[in-house]
Amino acid sequence: MPNSLNPLELIARRWQPSAAFVRRAALATVVMAVIIVVTGGAVRLSQSGLGCSTWPKCTPDSLTPTAAMGINGIIEFSNRMLTDVLCVVVGVFIIAARARSPRRRSLTRLGWAQFWLVMSNAVIGGITVLSGLNPYIVGSHFLAATALLTVAVLSWWRAREGDEEPRDLVTRPVRQLAWLLVGATGALTVIGTVVTGAGPHAGDAHKVHRIPLDWQEITQLHVDFVYIVVGLTVALWFTLRAVKAPAAPRRMVLELFACLAAQGVIGYVQYFMGLPELVIGLHMLGSTLVWICALRLALALRDRGPLQEDAPAVAAPTGAHEALDAQAVSAPSR
Template sequence: MPNSMNPLQLIADRWQPSARFVQRAALACVVMAVVIVVTGGAVRLTQSGLGCPTWPTCTDESLTPTRAMGINGVIEFSNRMLTYVLCGVVGLAIIAARAREPRRRSLTRLGWAQFWIVMGNAVVGGITVLTGLNPYIVSSHFLLSTALLTVAVVMWQRTREGDAEPRDRVARPVRQLSWLLVVASAVLIVVGTVVTGAGKHAGDASKDVHRIPLNWRELTQLHVDFVFIVVGLTVALWFTLRAVKAAAAPSRRVTELFVVLMLQGVIGYVQYFTGQPELVVGAHMLGSCIVWIAVLRVFLSLRDRGELASVPAPAGEHDALQTASVPSR
């Protein structure tokens, strides 16, 4: 498509967003990625997973929930509608990144990656309903949401840094330790989804909803084991950064991660010993998103890509500034 016919180019020709606007649009994607996880959890915890028993419509005869479907239909349908809000926020981030000069293709690619993850996850959500809340599909649905959150956080970080080749701020062994932290945290999240798939919150009051046929308590113990691994790696990374006298930013990010892990641990223990009340489980899901964001921020803080480039002044304006800077004789 010629540039003159490209709608994104037409917008770029007429609108020049500030760097701060692009950053806020990317941050809005992060916030919406968390919101979609929490509201999806609300659907499960209120037993509204089959509030709309089919997809893409709510019933075979109606696009929207009917009065007979009650509050469960409203909750499920509202969560579906949030996908359109998410698409709108991601679309705004793509447009803002495309219109910003100098153009940064890496940002628009990250924006489009989010869009296609949202589209793919919408289909997985539909399959979840059509399969009667199959726990393996439900787990995939959550993990795709985590992938969306990952890309959103990376885009947000990229809007605040330059495009130079990544340069490690720490020695290679320290960087490898951060990789271990990321991998262990990812496994922790995956195990957490399996725990949920085997637990009592099936997402619907029907006894026909299939659960993962594994011992829930043993899975929970495995989940706790990985929590201790992640906490241990976090503490080890903090002491390592202090020992090598790393920059203040990475140490601050690790401290933030440790605080988040402690709060999430408290929520997890309360959830376990109180019989998994819905509100506490929902808080734990929110906490898992915040933990993952904190882990990614630690990892991304250990490399440097230079300063964010400023928008070059137009040629005429640049000449005028040069002329004004020449003292009169």
Template sequence: MPNTLNPLELIARRWQPSARFVRRAALATVVMAVIIVVTGGAVRLTQSGLGCSTWPKCTPDSLTPTAAMGINGYIEFGNRMLTYVLCAVVGLFIIAARARHPRRRALTRLGWAQFWVVMGNAVWGGIVVLTGLNPYLVAAHFLLSTALLTVAVLTWQRAAEGDEEPRDLVARPVRQLAWLLVAATGALTVIGTVVTGTGPHAGDAKKVHRIPLDWQEITQLHVDFVYIVVGLSVALWFTLRAVKAPAAPRRRVLELFACIAAQGVIGYVQYFMGLPELVIGLHMLGSALVWICVLRAALALRDRGPLPEEDAVVPAPSDGHEAPGPQVAAASSR
């Protein structure tokens, strides 16, 4: 009895995507993760968090929003539908990574990790709705989105490099400084969710429970961590110059400087203008971009060699005849 192949194996026998296609598919997952962060913020800022009153349906009697629910229902439901788009993009990456020769199990594992984070966050979002936008659960919902973005950035990085053992490009203290910067930026993000949980934009026009902390004090703590992140970024830049690090890591830190500068301007504008919704949305976008730049700066401090050459690809047998000899695919782009 012939062996039964799973669908991914069947696709891999008939389609060999290029290394560039896999990298672009990985980048698409990063873009979609950022979009999910921004649109989730739009749901809260337009007071549409309970636009759909229940989950997984939109109302107890309808899967989709009704005209009586107004624009808020459509905004909330539209954000739910984006989850399916995100799943499709992640699925495309998983298929492309699996079909790529030689097979790189690390990439497919990262793709599946993204898929399960998406599924978990979708369920968590439903719990947020069912609990009436509990601020602690809302904060965790955002942090799960940040976790998805983290895995997506790591996937994008791994799709552009080889599978050799990591080789450090700088001394250990420099790498420790970079990961300290990552930790400080992570703490900044967590504190930002607390600021949101104490602030005026609760996500719904009705009275919603808020975190019982002083908003201005938490905001000041958030600003203090901004200064810490800026200071560590400057220290990393001068350290990389002092040790004559390769150009790529220094370029990543310059990209981080640009994102931090833009994010700082947006942050002060939103504070002094009384937290306008549009500016807060831009601040959430900036938060995602800063996190991406921080991760890329840290990951640029090691090298895993070039992308592996493509294996010989043997077409699947058809019509009961013996398969022709192996065909050597073009070498992958570097």
């Protein structure tokens, strides 16, 4: 009975999105995940982390910020509202992936993984406010956002490839080198999060507890890992050339190297200029782009066959109808 079907099944029976639409929906989740990271950084850098004094309301008596809270309340509340936009975008991707025929369960699972990551990170964000911007919880908030970005990139990549068994495009040691690069980039991100937790930008104008470490020493460790990631990137580029890997992953290595170079310049500028907020914001944006490039590169070293695109309508060859008519006319009557 139709009324016994769940809403997603009902939508699937009435709407068949194209493969291109599913890809665009998946890409939209990547874009929104990047925006959430950058705007979350803007909340901290503008000292608006406690712009709303409580959670889930903005104040104990108001869901929205009041005039007395000023710009900080507006910034913090606006970031909360972006979570609703993110939920809508993820929801569109889940619905499109579910309605697409043939159904691809891997895509719908990745969509639901994004949804639960968004929900869990919203709770972590609430705990962040209720804990008075505890630096460990703030760091967890950022890492959860990075996990969301990771799943979004995986969703986008899976939406572009088929469902055959993965086939390596290079030898296994080369793929292992690529995933080692991904691991080093992930460690670089985690260390950068520790630098943030120990550094001077606490997220609020009042005194906020910081991680009891010398942030300059942690910054040096962060720089050391930058050199490791750059070295692995260069090594992978030479390796891919040596094994005559396909052009796409070789191009992606260059894209990753360009992002790392830009990120390195931004990092040195922010350090020697005394950590200006705008430059730190650009550095956070750069970290998301580096992470996306590293993931894409590792995923590009496998092949899962072509994606089943929309089947075009089969048209009769030109002149076929005319040939059939002529044959019918010339055939002797019986």
